[in-house]
Amino acid sequence: MNKPMASMDLEDQLRQLVNIGIALSDEQNLADLLDCILYESRRFTNATAGTLYLSDGEMLHFEVVQNDALDTADSTVRNHLDASGFAPLPINDNSIAGYVAGRGTVLNIRNAYNISEDAPYNLNLSYDQETGFRTQSLLLVPMRHLDGRVLGVIQLINARNQDGETVAFAEDIAELLLALASQAAVAVRNAHLRRDLEQAQLETIMRLGVAAEYRDKETGNHLNRMSRYSREIAKEMGLDEQVCEHIFYASPLHDVGKLGTPDAILLKPGKLTADEYEIMKQHTTIGARILSGSSSPLLRLAERIAISHHEKWNGSGYPAGLKGEEIPLVGRIVAAADVFDALASKRVYKAAFSIEKVLEIMHNDTGSHFDPQVIEALDRCLPRLLDIKARFTEDDGEPL
Amino acid sequence: MNKPMASMDLEDQLRQLVNIGIALSDEQNLADLLDCILYESRRFTNATAGTLYLSDGEMLHFEVVQNDALDTADSTVRNHLDASGFAPLPINDNSIAGYVAGRGTVLNIRNAYNISEDAPYNLNLSYDQETGFRTQSLLLVPMRHLDGRVLGVIQLINARNQDGETVAFAEDIAELLLALASQAAVAVRNAHLRRDLEQAQLETIMRLGVAAEYRDKETGNHLNRMSRYSREIAKEMGLDEQVCEHIFYASPLHDVGKLGTPDAILLKPGKLTADEYEIMKQHTTIGARILSGSSSPLLRLAERIAISHHEKWNGSGYPAGLKGEEIPLVGRIVAAADVFDALASKRVYKAAFSIEKVLEIMHNDTGSHFDPQVIEALDRCLPRLLDIKARFTEDDGEPL
Numbered sequence: 001m002n003k004p005m006a007s008m009d010l011e012d013q014l015r016q017l018v019n020i021g022i023a024l025s026d027e028q029n030l031a032d033l034l035d036c037i038l039y040e041s042r043r044f045t046n047a048t049a050g051t052l053y054l055s056d057g058e059m060l061h062f063e064v065v066q067n068d069a070l071d072t073a074d075s076t077v078r079n080h081l082d083a084s085g086f087a088p089l090p091i092n093d094n095s096i097a098g099y100v101a102g103r104g105t106v107l108n109i110r111n112a113y114n115i116s117e118d119a120p121y122n123l124n125l126s127y128d129q130e131t132g133f134r135t136q137s138l139l140l141v142p143m144r145h146l147d148g149r150v151l152g153v154i155q156l157i158n159a160r161n162q163d164g165e166t167v168a169f170a171e172d173i174a175e176l177l178l179a180l181a182s183q184a185a186v187a188v189r190n191a192h193l194r195r196d197l198e199q200a201q202l203e204t205i206m207r208l209g210v211a212a213e214y215r216d217k218e219t220g221n222h223l224n225r226m227s228r229y230s231r232e233i234a235k236e237m238g239l240d241e242q243v244c245e246h247i248f249y250a251s252p253l254h255d256v257g258k259l260g261t262p263d264a265i266l267l268k269p270g271k272l273t274a275d276e277y278e279i280m281k282q283h284t285t286i287g288a289r290i291l292s293g294s295s296s297p298l299l300r301l302a303e304r305i306a307i308s309h310h311e312k313w314n315g316s317g318y319p320a321g322l323k324g325e326e327i328p329l330v331g332r333i334v335a336a337a338d339v340f341d342a343l344a345s346k347r348v349y350k351a352a353f354s355i356e357k358v359l360e361i362m363h364n365d366t367g368s369h370f371d372p373q374v375i376e377a378l379d380r381c382l383p384r385l386l387d388i389k390a391r392f393t394e395d396d397g398e399p400l
Numbered sequence: 401m402n403k404p405m406a407s408m409d410l411e412d413q414l415r416q417l418v419n420i421g422i423a424l425s426d427e428q429n430l431a432d433l434l435d436c437i438l439y440e441s442r443r444f445t446n447a448t449a450g451t452l453y454l455s456d457g458e459m460l461h462f463e464v465v466q467n468d469a470l471d472t473a474d475s476t477v478r479n480h481l482d483a484s485g486f487a488p489l490p491i492n493d494n495s496i497a498g499y500v501a502g503r504g505t506v507l508n509i510r511n512a513y514n515i516s517e518d519a520p521y522n523l524n525l526s527y528d529q530e531t532g533f534r535t536q537s538l539l540l541v542p543m544r545h546l547d548g549r550v551l552g553v554i555q556l557i558n559a560r561n562q563d564g565e566t567v568a569f570a571e572d573i574a575e576l577l578l579a580l581a582s583q584a585a586v587a588v589r590n591a592h593l594r595r596d597l598e599q600a601q602l603e604t605i606m607r608l609g610v611a612a613e614y615r616d617k618e619t620g621n622h623l624n625r626m627s628r629y630s631r632e633i634a635k636e637m638g639l640d641e642q643v644c645e646h647i648f649y650a651s652p653l654h655d656v657g658k659l660g661t662p663d664a665i666l667l668k669p670g671k672l673t674a675d676e677y678e679i680m681k682q683h684t685t686i687g688a689r690i691l692s693g694s695s696s697p698l699l700r701l702a703e704r705i706a707i708s709h710h711e712k713w714n715g716s717g718y719p720a721g722l723k724g725e726e727i728p729l730v731g732r733i734v735a736a737a738d739v740f741d742a743l744a745s746k747r748v749y750k751a752a753f754s755i756e757k758v759l760e761i762m763h764n765d766t767g768s769h770f771d772p773q774v775i776e777a778l779d780r781c782l783p784r785l786l787d788i789k790a791r792f793t794e795d796d797g798e799p800l
Binding site for chain 2: 010011014015017018019021022023025026145146147179182183186187190193194196197199200201203204207208210211214215256259260262263264286289290291294295296299
């Protein structure tokens with residue numbers, strides 16, 4: 001519930017500011033964070049409505065729009081309006097938010113319909129005409145970073161007093177809101193940082209993947225399919241959602257170690273000699289070495305997949321000859337997804353098998369090559385796997 | 401100057417807390433941040449001395465030790481003591497900091513020399529005996545994250561009143577300090593995040609480098625030397641320190657595109673045919689593609705180096721035939737460093753040249769192959785380049 005302003009003394013307000021600062025800094029997700037900033041700002045000033053804008057340097061983008069007066073739905077959803085319908089504003093004096101972003105200044109307007117002719121900004125009230133809402137008081141503060149950059153603007157509309165009447169925003173609340181906006185700016189910057197970190201970890205995976213493609217060009221959509229098959233099987237086995245996503249991103253690197261396999265072996269048309277096969281097998285350990293020792297869970301998962309995707313359930317695989325549950329679960333999942341796709345696709349040395357034939361072969365090898373529980377999960381999610389196969393198709397010719 | 405407690409009312413204190421929270425969240429460097437947390441905590445409570453510990457899960461590590469009473473030097477250096485001399489403490493009740501970290505609780509001790517026999521913790525006062533310092537009052541608070549984890553402990557020693565007398569810490573200051581410690585915990589977590597981001601970007605570079613080594617094994621210490629040569633030349637040309645570091649990390653990837661060059665060409669012992677040479681030249685564009693379009697300045701720099709390190713000052717290079725300052729400066733620097741090392745080192749097809757001979761060749765090609773200003777810088781920092789050459793040596797045989 002909104003606490004009416006008048007009953008909050010400065011001490012309460014400051015204490016609240018400290019707590020809001022801590023809470024904001026901990027919000028992991030940018031959209032939730034922005035929502036929370038606007039909600040706390042409105043609660044702090046007892047404002048009926050508000051808008052939060054983020055700047056991309058030249059334009060202000062509507063990120064969150066909340067309005068208690070226009071939405072009578074459950075207040076736990078914070079009376080959201082869809083912000084994506086509003087066109088971005090240029091950062092200039094043609095709008096009040098653009099003025100605040102451009103000047104880095106606070107703007108406290110007592111009555112939107114009684115603006116001086118000399119005001120240095122332009123106030124557009126078409127929103128009122130479109131919605132029937134009546135804007136009266138406005139308070140806008142820049143979300144200013146310590147280095148001076150304005151990351152966005154918080155715009156609050158129609159403060160209410162204890163009796164629920166619309167009043168002007170108090171002058172002293174503006175200063176406190178500016179402190180809240182600075183805390184918000186820090187939190188937004190940190191949310192960007194977390195997004196960048198996630199992105200940077202994906203980037204390692206992605207760039208190694210691009211490099212590996214130069215060595216193994218004939219895989220076509222193989223990686224697109226097998227990574228999705230792996231994710232579906234992992235989901236079907238009840239793995240944590242984040243782990244399933246990591247499996248999706250990391251599994252295309254299972255063969256990255258082939259970057260270290262000589263062309264003469266990698267591209268040999270016929271059967272490999274025993275010595276050549278030993279060198280080929282090293283792609284598992286080379287892949288693990290390329291990916292080794294990361295502090296990122298995503299890369300550690302990729303390392304486990306690279307080293308273990310040729311192990312077999314009965315211990316006859318390589319490189320370590322691990323057996324049963326000694327083999328990491330992700331390795332067992334990727335092994336099944338990889339072989340499933342190889343059998344169901346055309347290769348230079350074979351045509352594509354029919355799904356019946358693929359399943360027959362894989363069921364025959366269950367308990368020897370494959371983990372029975374993985375194959376059970378594969379069977380259960382087969383319709384989803386076939387959807388994926390249909391989406392990432394290529395010229396496979398007629399199935400045998 | 402430390403503001404005496406008695407003159408600060410709660411409103412001032414809360415306002416200060418808000419500002420400290422914002423300031424802490426903006427501190428970029430972890431060591432500076434920890435220093436700042438302890439300093440602000442002492443200022444806030446008017447404490448003579450203090451220690452900040454960080455937890456690694458099992459142990460508490462001394463990170464910052466400050467003591468006004470033991471150090472009469474310029475107070476702007478915040479009366480640091482070297483924290484590295486103290487052995488870490490286990491997180492258990494055998495020390496007061498271990499007790500606070502383990503229990504996540506506040507500890508306010510009026511008199512260190514008058515502890516009840518029943519106290520659940522052990523207080524070690526050997527520091528007093530070693531230094532002659534007299535510990536009296538102590539206040540310890542956990543740096544607790546919102547998720548409950550204790551990231552560290554702030555320990556404050558000997559509060560002073562307005563007359564400079566040592567007194568106990570007020571009970572109500574403990575609660576406020578706990579809020580400060582929570583803000584500090586958020587800031588520490590964010591500093592870790594920034595460090596992780598930097599690390600993740602380096603990791604992309606590092607792992608691509610490991611992969612590339614598998615294709616180009618004969619380079620030995622070449623990458624170690626040429627990346628350091630490049631950094632020295634960049635420094636000598638007055639480039640920004642951060643850019644020089646980025647050049648150091650990014651330049652070893654200049655040939656990463658060779659991951660896409662067939663063995664038959666990459667490893668061919670004799671001279672390449674014209675067609676083969678065209679394929680070889682593609683390593684510049686392939687490298688740029690592997691590195692392309694990153695949001696990380698480090699990777700963007702690596703991309704520029706990969707695409708431009710074979711361009712020549714007179715426009716006769718590849719892949720684009722850029723001329724003079726059309727070639728990115730980093731490309732011109734890396735080109736010189738790369739050739740300098742190739743000439744000065746033994747290769748399968750040549751012995752190492754003497755430095756005199758290397759410089760003669762490079763000066764001859766200045767204005768045609770090399771940027772004259774880069775070569776001037778190289779000449780000026782030659783002694784530093786020779787130091788690097790001596791440090792990263794290999795069996796080069798006798799120079800010609």
